[in-house]
Every structure is written in structure tokens, then in C-alpha cells.
Amino acid sequence: MDQRRERLLFWAALTGLAAIVGICTILLFFSHAKFSSDISSMLPKDSDARRILGAMQAERLTGKIAIELRLKDGAAPNLLSAAADELVPRLKHPAIGKIVCGAGTCDTAWLRDLYLALPALADQELMQELERRLSPEGIRDAMRKNFVLLSTPGGLGASEFIASDPLGLRQLLLPRLSQMSKAFNYRFDPLGRYFIGPDGRRLLILCETNLSMTDSAGARSLLDCIDKELGSLPPQVSGRAVSVLRHAAANEEVLMRDIWVLSFFALGAFSVMYFFIYRMDARSLFILAVPSVAILMSMTLLSLVMDSIPSFVFGLGGVIAGIADDYAIHVYAACRSRDSKEEMRELITPLCFCALTTLAVFALFLFSGVSGYACLGAFAILSIAFSLLLSLFVLPPLLGRKEGLFDDALWNFSFLGISPKNAKVTLVVWGVFMLASLIIAALGFSFSRSVKLLDGTPESVFKQEAEFKSYWIDGEPKALAVLRAPDRQELLRSGENFYRDASSLLGADKLISAVPLLPSQETVRKNIERWNAAMTPEKVLLIRDEIFKRAKENGFTPAAFVPFIEFLSRPAQTETEDSILPYFVIREFIRQDASAWKMYFFFPDTEENYAKLKPLCGPATNIGLISYRKLESDAGNEVFLRLGRYMIIASALIFLLTLAALRSLSQTLLAMLPTMSSLLGIAAAFAILRIPFGIPHCIAAVLVVGLSVYYGIFMAFCQFKGLKSDMTPSLVLAALTTVVGGAIVIVARHPILFGLGIVIAIGISVACLVSITVIPAIGSLIRSGGGAKKIFLLLALPTVIFLHGCSTPLSEIVKDSPLCDADFSAEYSPPEKNAYSVLASLQIEFCGHVFPMLAMLEVNPAIPRIALVGLQKPCIRLLELVSENGGIKAECLIPQVEKKSEFATRVAHDLENICLNLNPPGRRVREGGVESVVLGNIVWRFDAASGLLLKKECIEDGVCRWKISFYRYRLDACSTVPGEILLESFQPGYTIWIRVRDFKWLNQDCGKK
Structure with missing residues (x-):
């Protein structure tokens, strides 16, 4: 009896002790446990993706919020600006920093007086154009245009601009301003009081926050605050907030x-x-x-x-x-x-x-x-x-x-x-x-x-973002290069060096920067010396006489242009200020934080551009790259x-x-x-x-x-x-x-x-x-x-x-080398008239889905005609299409895309690019071991030694819209044919990969070799 009682007491004490330990553990857990949904925790620390994500968070690119106001049907357009006037002052939250909704009511005098910045920006390229405009012919044409402009209804407000700059010298700097505006893909006037959409029925407000995309608690609090304020808008106006923070x-x-x-x-x-x-x-x-x-x-x-x-x-x-x-x-x-x-x-x-x-x-x-x-x-x-x-x-x-x-x-x-x-x-x-x-x-x-x-955001958020981008975003996405320096002049000097090197790699039309409008003090001094050397008293006197002469011919009062003549005759000072450009023009290109000055460069977000600029960047140069596509x-x-x-x-x-x-x-x-x-x-x-x-x-x-x-x-x-x-x-x-x-x-x-x-x-x-x-x-x-x-x-x-x-290597990965399966030399001439058939493994990636299939393809370049049947598993037809003389007939039985008519049409067009027009006429330009042919916006690249076609690219506005790569050539049916073909598109998540299994000529024993 005593033993049983002792056993019961032992187990009771043990149970009580376990309960106490358990309760303490639970309390300790709930008092210390913190959870996060940080996507960076899924990325390797030494990876480019982790570095890019960290840079995006450091530059607060992930914490921006776009607030869209939209007029309901029948609402008057003036209600949009009135709603914005009421909403912006109410957007008060500790996490919100700057709120940008337009240029505001700033004075446009800076645009009128833009020509005053010419001496500081007078590089050799600008001086050549300036000489043309200051010639007698240039002055005659400018004054005639002024007369025509004032004669039209739209020229009523132009008299002030004509009097201050009769030769339109400010227009020499407008292309540089226009190039800077390409950094922003939004469809609105950046100089307007508010950012109004193309149809005038939507308004955009951009908020900068100090939140990172991993701060889910802060993001929820901020978005709830904004949604609450949007709920109090007038009945005729609706609003929504779009941001990466909503994903967090x-x-x-x-x-x-x-x-x-x-x-x-x-x-x-x-x-x-x-x-x-x-x-x-x-x-x-x-x-x-x-x-x-x-x-x-x-x-x-x-x-x-x-x-x-x-x-x-x-x-x-x-x-x-x-x-x-x-x-x-x-x-x-x-x-x-x-x-x-x-x-x-x-x-x-x-x-x-x-x-x-x-x-x-x-x-x-x-x-x-x-x-x-x-x-x-x-x-x-x-x-x-x-x-x-x-x-x-x-x-x-x-x-x-x-x-x-x-x-x-x-x-x-x-x-x-x-x-x-x-x-x-x-x-x-x-x-x-x-x-x-x-x-x-x-x-x-x-x-x-x-x-x-890895993203558990509801589908409704993705649809909302897609609709927002389709309305507001125009053009290709941009990547960034971020330059850091301890002071402003060092930043401008380093920016000029990087701009020069990057422009030579990408092309000046692809690189967007404030450097052409914000030179360093040393460059300003050289430009002013060049300006003063060109504007001699004798030359200014000739320009004055020509302006007065043409002014009388067109009915102008010569005295109105005296201030402009005085500007030309007055020697420019080396101590000039660049405040002629207002803050809202340069705020997206140069910023100062607590630790350093930073300059931003924008360029098309492609992996090719990223690879070109990567050698210029790193800790040694204080330059970092941020690419959304690379991430x-x-x-x-x-x-x-x-x-x-x-x-x-x-x-x-x-x-x-x-x-x-x-x-x-x-x-x-x-x-x-x-x-x-x-x-x-x-x-x-x-x-x-x-x-x-x-x-x-x-x-x-x-x-x-x-x-x-x-x-x-x-x-x-x-x-x-x-x-x-x-x-x-x-x-x-x-x-x-x-x-x-x-x-x-x-x-x-x-x-x-x-x-x-x-x-x-x-x-x-x-x-x-x-x-x-x-x-x-x-x-x-x-x-x-x-x-x-x-x-x-x-x-x-x-x-x-x-x-x-x-x-076995993944079918999605196609190595750049070796070019051929064996070391052999072959005269390569793609079929121009002869029909052929191909049995191949075909894999199409579209909108996040991958569709592998066995493809039977017949091509007749002479018509031209392409017929494709795609099978998956025995006797299960997924895709059938015929493209002949520009007409396309297609039937798609793939459940994920059978309701998307553009899928089969796009595949047909891309197969035309893959199978047709492979041997263009024209002179081949050799660069190293590659020969190139350019016709319109299509570029063909051939191996100089063997003549084999390496790549076929479509380049529009400096951007590669699609690229076709040909790999692993082999001898098949008495011909040299590529074993693997990969088409990559400008649209993310879309590729076509072909592995040729069998090649056969039709209606002949052997095709061209």
C-alpha cells in the first residue's frame, strides 16, 4: 500500500514538474518567438539575387506605393484633382516619406531660361549644333519660324519665350531632358500639376516609404491606413493602392x-x-x-x-x-x-x-x-x-x-x-x-x-497589378546602376566616368542619366572656356546684325532681342550654378542620404545589358546594379x-x-x-x-x-x-x-x-x-x-x-558550347526552296506553365508554309497549327491556354522566325569570329569559320525583342542541321525549345549540305 502511494506521489510530482516546465516553455516561446515571411531567407547569401534584393531594399525601391484615383462613370473630370487635393494632406503615417503627385504649381521660368545653362553644358557635340543655329541660314530659319508661330492661335503665349531666346537655343537641351524622361515608364506628363492618365480619368500619387518588403507588420499597418483614407473619397471617385508591400x-x-x-x-x-x-x-x-x-x-x-x-x-x-x-x-x-x-x-x-x-x-x-x-x-x-x-x-x-x-x-x-x-x-x-x-x-x-x-499573395492582387501596369506603364522595364560618393563633386566626376564607359558598352541612346545636364565643376570649367572662345566680340556683332536684319523682315522690334544679345556678348563665369534645373526634374537621378550622395543610371532591363555593365560595378567602384529581371x-x-x-x-x-x-x-x-x-x-x-x-x-x-x-x-x-x-x-x-x-x-x-x-x-x-x-x-x-x-x-x-x-541535363538548360557535336567543317546554306520535315522534342514555356510535347513539323519555305502537330503521350494531340502565306489556322487543346487565342498565334509566328528567312542577302560584317547581317530590325550572326548560323535577333529601339540561338550542329540527311534551337522572348516566362530528333528532305534524296 505504501509502495503504491509512493509511486502515485512520484508520478504526481513528475507530472506537476512536467506541467510547470511545459507552461514555462510555452510562455517563453510566445514571448520571444517572431516570425517573418522574408523571401530573402530563401536565397543564398553569396548570390546575385540576394545582393540585388538587398540593394533594392537599401534604395527603398520596394517600399514605394502607387495610389490611383479613378473617376466613376459620369463624373466630372475636375473632381479628380479636387479629390487629390483633399487626400494628399490626409496621408499621414510615420512610414510615409515623400509624396509625389506631379510638378505642382512650380514656375516654368526655368524652361524659358533654359538657354542660360548652355555655357556650362557646351561640350563639343553641342557647340557643333550651336554653330549651325548661329549661322546666317540658321538665324533666318529661326526668325521665320517665330513669325509663323506667332501667327497661329497656339502661339499667343510664345512671345515671352521668343523674346528671351529668338534662336531657340533652349531646344539644344530639350533632347537631353527628353532622354531623362525615358527613365519613367509612366503614361503621364511629368511636368503637369498632377500625374493624370492618358484618358484624363485617372490620377496617380506616388508615396515613398521607409519600409522594406519584408516588414509585413509595418506594411499591413500602412496599407490599412491608406485604404481607410481611400474609403472616405467622394462617391464619384474610387481609389486603390498598389505596392510590393501588399505582397508582404x-x-x-x-x-x-x-x-x-x-x-x-x-x-x-x-x-x-x-x-x-x-x-x-x-x-x-x-x-x-x-x-x-x-x-x-x-x-x-x-x-x-x-x-x-x-x-x-x-x-x-x-x-x-x-x-x-x-x-x-x-x-x-x-x-x-x-x-x-x-x-x-x-x-x-x-x-x-x-x-x-x-x-x-x-x-x-x-x-x-x-x-x-x-x-x-x-x-x-x-x-x-x-x-x-x-x-x-x-x-x-x-x-x-x-x-x-x-x-x-x-x-x-x-x-x-x-x-x-x-x-x-x-x-x-x-x-x-x-x-x-x-x-x-x-x-x-x-x-x-x-x-x-514562393509567393502566397492572392490572385486578385496580381490581377490588380496587371491592370495597373497595362494602363500606366509604357515601354520596357528599366534596370538601375547606383553610384555612391562622399560628396557631390566627387559624385559628378565619377558619374561622368561611368557614363562614358557605360555608353560605349550599351550605346548612348540606352543609358539614361542626368550627367549630360549636370556636369562636374571641372567639366563646367572646360565647357565655359570652349563657349567663351567661340563667342568672340566680332562673332557676337555679326550675330546681332543678322538677328536685327531678320527681325525687321518678319515684323519684330529689334530692341526686344537686346537681352539675348547681351547674354551672348557677356563672358560666361566659371562659378555657375546648376539650379536652373528644378528639383522635380533631377530628384530621381541624384539624392543625398545620411551617409553619401547617390546617382542613378537607368538602362533597359535585359540580361545582356546587365552582363555588359557588371564588370564596371562592384565595391571597388562604389557602383551597384539593380535588375528586376536578373533578380x-x-x-x-x-x-x-x-x-x-x-x-x-x-x-x-x-x-x-x-x-x-x-x-x-x-x-x-x-x-x-x-x-x-x-x-x-x-x-x-x-x-x-x-x-x-x-x-x-x-x-x-x-x-x-x-x-x-x-x-x-x-x-x-x-x-x-x-x-x-x-x-x-x-x-x-x-x-x-x-x-x-x-x-x-x-x-x-x-x-x-x-x-x-x-x-x-x-x-x-x-x-x-x-x-x-x-x-x-x-x-x-x-x-x-x-x-x-x-x-x-x-x-x-x-x-x-x-x-x-x-x-540527364534539364531540357530548359541549353549550353552555349560546344557549337557542334564533332569537329568538322561544313558549308552551311539553309534551305530556301526545298521542303523538309522534322521530328523534334518541343517545349513551350508560357505564363509560368511548361508544355513538353513531341512535334511533327513540315516546312516549305517557297510558299511559305509551316504545319505543326504537337503530341503528348500516345495519340493525345495538344496543338495543331498551319501558317501559310501569312494566314494562321490553329487548334489548341492545352487546358491552361486553350482559351487564350494569342498563344497559338504567337507560337506560329515564332516558328516562322525559327524556320524561315535563315540565309539573308546582304554584306556580312565580321567582328572577331562572328559575321553579322542586318536587315531592318533583324540581325543574323554566323560563325566566321564554318558559316553556321549562331543567332537570329529582333532589335527594336535598342531592345532585343526576341532571340533565337542554334546549337549542336550535326550531319543529318546529308545536311548540316542544328540539334537544339532556343527562342527567348522579351516577355518574361516565354521560351520555345526544340531538340531535333530526325530531319528529312521532302521530294528529293538529299538536300543542300
């Missing part, structure tokens, strides 16, 4: 909603599973307590050592719980058996090795150089380690020592893989599954490196390639650890079967569902590699290491909890959580089925003398297939 606020909101919903469902689902599967045994709830306590302890430790935890890491709590509870399930099953002590001894070795393989995979994330991955790895490692320790040392005393008390199992898997007959059937089914998955994956599996898969492309590429390396390293590491545990190559291959099967099953499932395999899915695939081998190791120990207990029920329940944890995440709205959940659910399901069927079947055949060598070959075959698939 939306991502945080979606993630936190998903986290709490998923946590609730995971807790409920696991409780129901344990309680009913183990026949309403209340002690089974201890299984749930183990991962819950482990996760809580892990998050608390992370919150103490980290400033903030990525929200998606916390959102994976349900998945981690499904992983971490596996150890508690096995310990619980061992404790409820008839011989619990013996089973616990047998269980420790495989349990520790399984935990070690899983920890090894997550440990890779710690060395990734990506803070988000490192946090995920630390969270998983701590959770699994705590769960293992709690399962081995805390859970057994809580379950008690009454052996055999709960020995009745709810399910029985003894029928799986026992007899050789059943084993052979199982292996045949598995073989069919592997072969079918391989074929399906080969036909329909595709990748997507888009970082949009979007590199962010996806760097993350994707890094995760691919982790996949290979994780597979190799797990193989070695499994080999160390089993000490047998054949058994190790056997234990790796669930991993290979799960990855192949995932690829097939994504091909069937037509979901591109993106960054979140690749993260989950790395996790599946570490988790799936767990089941293989356990079943290998059961089959070959003589374990007495049947671990299949525990293994199935452990897999079921992981699958449920992943399946629950599928309901999440955020794409990161959704992608992780669907991959883990599919991968673990396949791994569990293979481990409880295929591995026992092979073990049964080996024990019955079914031929170990044949079975080893059977295991080696899928391994070789899997490794070959991993080594």
Missing part, C-alpha cells in the same frame, strides 16, 4: 492563417488516429505528446537564438510532427508487446540508424548558406533529436512495465510477401509501376524555376540548382550511412528501393497532374530522400537481421502519420506549404507501400533460394535508371 502583408496573413489551421487539424487528426488505432488506449496519447513537446522545445530554442523564424518553417510543424512521432510509435509498440524488454533492445539499433539518416539530410541544410534552409534544418534536427530522446528514455516509464497488456493489434500484415508465389506477383506489380512511372515522367514531367511559387531569373535558378546539389549529396550520404548500418551492398540497394520508388512516383504524379516541379517541391523532395530510406532500413533489419518482432504495423502507422501531416498541409493556401505537403504525401505513401510489399517479397525469394544474383541485378537496374535520370 498578404504572405504573412496567409501563412499565419495556414499555420494555426494546420496545427489544429494535425493535433486533432493524430489524436483520433492514435486513440482509435490502439483500441481507445489512453496511453496512446503519449505518442502525440512526444513530438508536440519536441517541436515546442525546438521552436523555443530557435526563438532564443534567432531574431526571427521564417513562417514557412513553423508552418511545417505538422509535417515535422509526423516525422518525429515515428520513434514514439515504435517504442509504444515494443512496450505493449509480450516481450517488451527484448523488443526494446532489438529496436534501438535500427531506430538510431534511421534517425541518423534523417538527421544527416537535415544537417545539409545547415551548411547551405541560405538562412531559411538552415532554420528549417535546425528546427527538424532539434525536433527529431528531442523526439528520439523522449521516446527512448521518457516514454517507456510513462507506458508502464506490464508486458503483453496491449498485445492485440488492430491490423495484421502477415499476408504480405510471405510465399514465393505472392512475392513474384508483388515484384511484377512493382516492376509495372516503376516502368509506367518512368514513361509517364519522361513524357510529361516539367520544371519551373519561377519564384512566384527574378537568378533567384529561381540559384535556389533550384542548389537544391539539386543537395539532392545528390543527400542521396550519396544516405547510401553510405545505410551501407554502414546493414554492411551489405545488396541489402543497402534493397533499403534504397523506397527512396527511388518514391521519387519516381512523385515525378509521375506531377506529370499526370500537369504541375510544374518548382522550388517548394524540390525542397520537399530532399526531405523525402531522408525520410523514405527510414522505412527501407527498418524492413531490411526485419528481413535480414533476425528481428523477432513484426514491425510492419508500427511502420505503417508511422508512415500514415507522416502522410497525414503532409496531406493536411495540402489544404494550405500558401504555395510553399502546399508544395511541400503534396510531395511529402505522395513520396511517403509510395515509400511505405514499397517497403511493406517489395522488400518482404524480395526477402522471401532470397530465403527460398530464388536467386540472389538475379535479385541483385533487379535492384541494380532501377538504380542505374535513376542515376542516369539524375545525370
